[in-house]
Amino acid sequence: MRLLRLLAGWAVGASGLAAAELETIEEDLIRLRTLQEYRLQLRPGGNIAYLDDRLVVHPKGLIGVGADSNVRAETADRDRDVFGVAIVGVDSRFQVTARDRLRLDSELVAQRYLREGDARVVGGGANGVATHIYNVWRLDLSAGARRIDEPVVLTAEPVTRDEADAGLKLLLAGRTTSATVALSADTVDWREDNREFNGQERDAHGARIGLGLQREFGRAAAIHLDGVIDRREYRNPGRYQDSVGWEVGVGGQIATGQRSRANAGAGWIRREYADDFANDQAYDDAVVAVPAGRIGWGWEWEKRSFITVGLARTLYDGIDSNATHVTEGQSKLRYRLAWESAVEFGLRHRWLRDSGTAAGLTDHRRTITDFSVSFEHVVTSGMVVRWLNQATFRRSNLDDEFERYVSTLEVGMAW
Numbered sequence: 189m190r191l192l193r194l195l196a197g198w199a200v201g202a203s204g205l206a207a208a209e210l211e212t213i214e215e216d217l218i219r220l221r222t223l224q225e226y227r228l229q230l231r232p233g234g235n236i237a238y239l240d241d242r243l244v245v246h247p248k249g250l251i252g253v254g255a256d257s258n259v260r261a262e263t264a265d266r267d268r269d270v271f272g273v274a275i276v277g278v279d280s281r282f283q284v285t286a287r288d289r290l291r292l293d294s295e296l297v298a299q300r301y302l303r304e305g306d307a308r309v310v311g312g313g314a315n316g317v318a319t320h321i322y323n324v325w326r327l328d329l330s331a332g333a334r335r336i337d338e339p340v341v342l343t344a345e346p347v348t349r350d351e352a353d354a355g356l357k358l359l360l361a362g363r364t365t366s367a368t369v370a371l372s373a374d375t376v377d378w379r380e381d382n383r384e385f386n387g388q389e390r391d392a393h394g395a396r397i398g399l400g401l402q403r404e405f406g407r408a409a410a411i412h413l414d415g416v417i418d419r420r421e422y423r424n425p426g427r428y429q430d431s432v433g434w435e436v437g438v439g440g441q442i443a444t445g446q447r448s449r450a451n452a453g454a455g456w457i458r459r460e461y462a463d464d465f466a467n468d469q470a471y472d473d474a475v476v477a478v479p480a481g482r483i484g485w486g487w488e489w490e491k492r493s494f495i496t497v498g499l500a501r502t503l504y505d506g507i508d509s510n511a512t513h514v515t516e517g518q519s520k521l522r523y524r525l526a527w528e529s530a531v532e533f534g535l536r537h538r539w540l541r542d543s544g545t546a547a548g549l550t551d552h553r554r555t556i557t558d559f560s561v562s563f564e565h566v567v568t569s570g571m572v573v574r575w576l577n578q579a580t581f582r583r584s585n586l587d588d589e590f591e592r593y594v595s596t597l598e599v600g601m602a603w
Contacts, residue, residue, distance in 0.1 A: 218279050218602035220250045220295070232602040233570020242283040248295075250275040252598030259304050261345040261580075263590045269301045273598070277312070292316045299337070309348055311335030326359040340382070341514075342507050342540060344556045344582050344592075347387070348379040368400040384507050384588075389428055394420040411440040414455075420505060427466040429474075429510055433459035437480065448487035455480045457503045464544065465510045471544030476511040478503050493524040508552050509542035528566035535559055554584035572600045 220228045228250065236245040252273045258266040277295030284290060294314035301308060313334025320327045333352040340347055355372035373395040378387030396418030404410040416435040422428045437455025444450050458477040465471040484498030497519045506512040518536040525531060536558040545551045557580070564574040580592045 218246050218248050219293070220248060220275055220277070220600050220602075228564075228572065228574055228598065228600045230566070230572040230600050230602055231569065233568065234603050236603070244281045246279040246602055248275070248277045248279060248600070248602040250598055250600045252596050254594060254596035254598075256301070256592070256594050258590060258592040259301060261339070261343075261582075261590055261592050263588055266590075267304055269304045271299060271301045273297070273299045273596070275312070279602070287321050289319050290316065291319075309335075309337045311337060311348070313351075324361050326361065328355075328357040328359075330355045330357075335379070339580070340507075341538075342504060342512055343382065343384055344558070344580050345382055345384075347382050349387075350377040350379060351375070364404050366402050366404075368398070368402075370396075370398040370400075372396055372398075388424050389422070389426055391423045392420055392428075393423070394418055407443070409440065409442040411438070413438050425462075428505075429461040429463050429465065431459050431461045431505070431510070433457065435480070439482075444485065445487065447489060448485070450483075450485040452483040453481055459503065459511060461510045465506070465508075466546075468546055470547040471509055473510040473544035476503065476543045478513060490524065492530060493522055495519075495521045506542055509544045511543040513541045513543065515539040530564050532562045532564070533560070550585065552584070552586055554582060554586075554588075557581045557583075567599075570602050574598050574600065 217229045218232050220230075232246045232248075236247070237243065238245070250273070253270065254273070255268075255270050257268050259269050260267060275295055275297050277293070280290075280292045282290040292314065293316075295312040296310075297312040298310045299308065311334065313332060313336075315332030315334070316330065318329045331352075331354040333350070335348065335350050337346050337348045339345060351374065353372060353374035355370065357368065357370045360367045373393070375393040376391065378390045381387045396416055398414065398416045400412060400414045402410055402412040414435075414437050417433070419430075419432050421430045435455060435457045437453050439451065439453025439455075441449055441451035456477065457480045458475070461474050461476070464474045478501075480500075480502050482498065482500035482502075484496065484500075486494060486496040488494035497517075499515075499517045501513075501515045504512045504514055516536065516538045518534075520532070520534045522530060522532040538556045540554050540556070542552050559579045560577065562574055562576040564572055566572050574597075576594075576596045576598065578592075578594045578596075580590075582588070582590050
């Protein structure tokens, strides 16, 4: 089953509005998630089936080698090294009854540098979803846990951390109108420090509730109203303050052609913190309220060949202040070549501004640009080779700039 959709919803929680992005979703594809943020997906070469094909198991794996120009994303004394990465995992799907199904996706990931031994990471995780469908009702229960080493959104520096989450989503789908209620909770445990923060200071947990209402006008257009309330608490409060926030917004999407869609949304985000950042009144950011929005367009002119562009403004919990204003633009181009090959270009640029500054200090403003180019080739059903090249540039009005280049050759397999 294949579905082409334009992401138009609100991100639940402090991340605010998500940038619009056209995404090709094929339910029979297997995804491989490395410790970094780039995923590889491929069609399995087969499957292992039990119980009259109601239980389908897909073993999967990946091996790769790469080079990193700045292992710890340092501004000076940069460590260059080569590394290896390996993934083993299983994607299982169980059709319990005609109305109930389960899916469990689990992976073990190991990444090791040749000389920088303390930069090695063993991670991965598991995520499960249970779905029950009854007439116009759909209930999804989900839970997951993982260890990742992805770059932090606000700094672009890789930091190892453990994340876990659980959620409930109830959907009432009518012929043209649908309503959604979503409850979720999450926790994060930072496993190492960063030069900009102490890991224990950032350990936190949160809970949120989201409500949504959508009205469709045929297949050409839809409008939606959304609201989110959430609470965030730090386990070792000090500089970082507990907070309560809410988001409201309205948006919509419309077909701009037979295979293209556009979406847009506008809203308001407000967060109330227990005190100013680091209990310093000079920051004057105990309450932060900002307009938010996003606009995007995507066109898939043929299967697995598409272009997307998007622009979004939102609010994150900050590192040098209670909150950080983030304006983000992103674009992706994927072009399918002959002989089961494809090339993909990605660009993501973020403008960041803190919500406050201590007396006598300069307001911290920075930009982060991520660029990627990859080439992939389907060797045979269930095996893909990808050459992925990534570049990150962080610029700042303070002396904390850096560049990082990573090139990886990897082979992904799934059965």
